[in-house]
Amino acid sequence: EDQVTQSPEALRLQEGESSSLNCSYTVSGLRGLFWYRQDPGKGPEFLFTLYSAGEEKEKERLKATLTKKESFLHITAPKPEDSATYLCAVRIVSGYALNFGKGTSLLVTP
Amino acid sequence: DTGVSQNPRHKITKRGQNVTFRCDPISEHNRLYWYRQTLGQGPEFLTYFQNEAQLEKSRLLSDRFSAERPKGSFSTLEIQRTEQGDSAMYLCASSTTGTGEDEQFFGPGTRLTVL
Numbered sequence: 356e357d358q359v360t361q362s363p364e365a366l367r368l369q370e371g372e373s374s375s376l377n378c379s380y381t382v383s384g385l386r387g388l389f390w391y392r393q394d395p396g397k398g399p400e401f402l403f404t405l406y407s408a409g410e411e412k413e414k415e416r417l418k419a420t421l422t423k424k425e426s427f428l429h430i431t432a433p434k435p436e437d438s439a440t441y442l443c444a445v446r447i448v449s450g451y452a453l454n455f456g457k458g459t460s461l462l463v464t465p
Numbered sequence: 466d467t468g469v470s471q472n473p474r475h476k477i478t479k480r481g482q483n484v485t486f487r488c489d490p491i492s493e494h495n496r497l498y499w500y501r502q503t504l505g506q507g508p509e510f511l512t513y514f515q516n517e518a519q520l521e522k523s524r525l526l527s528d529r530f531s532a533e534r535p536k537g538s539f540s541t542l543e544i545q546r547t548e549q550g551d552s553a554m555y556l557c558a559s560s561t562t563g564t565g566e567d568e569q570f571f572g573p574g575t576r577l578t579v580l
Contacts, residue, residue: 359507387567398469398556398571399508442507446567451498451521453569455507 357382361443361456368433368463376428376459378443388426390419391442433463469572471557477578485543486575490559497540500556508556547579
């Protein structure tokens with residue numbers, strides 16, 4: 356069965372303290388891996404799509420990478436406004452649904 | 466440039482009542498998805514439309530749930546005989562075909578509370 360596991364569940368960082376979030380996946384035929392950001396009470400906001408091992412995408416302080424078993428979301432010198440839940444999702448070749456992990460709740464303190 | 470919109474934003478109902486939610490996708494998007502999210506969990510897929518055709522349904526979508534997209538534009542999700550376990554955030558997403566087709570853009574959600 357397809358599985359997406361995110362770690363840690365929660366992460367607290369000081370402003371400027373870089374770190375990484377992990378997304379491990381087990382799927383039968385990966386079409387794409389997706390990262391979203393979700394603020395409390397709002398819908399997920401699209402960040403990145405990754406398709407193949409070795410691929411990297413960057414946006415401001417965020418960089419997403421992909422291997423055959425996992426993806427990392429690296430956050431460089433985070434700011435308090437980066438505080439949110441970060442969701443990882445996969446889509447298989449034969450379907451249209453996104454299968455989400457439970458997310459990592461990130462808190463960045465000044 | 467408007468994103469995905471959902472109405473109502475909040476709904477409180479009593480157990481056993483029927484509720485209906487509406488989703489208006491991004492105007493040029495012909496693919497539409499419904500998800501459900503409970504506290505501390507990621508969104509769970511419910512169903513998928515391409516234009517007016519419902520092409521994929523999750524096992525989560527019991528016979529009390531029905532979704533429609535009659536003209537390939539907006540969509541409705543109806544829950545009949547609501548139960549307390551139906552309390553959740555109901556999210557709608559849309560995507561295009563062709564370039565960028567894998568990127569699903571989400572609306573703000575409808576939060577349902579069943580008393």
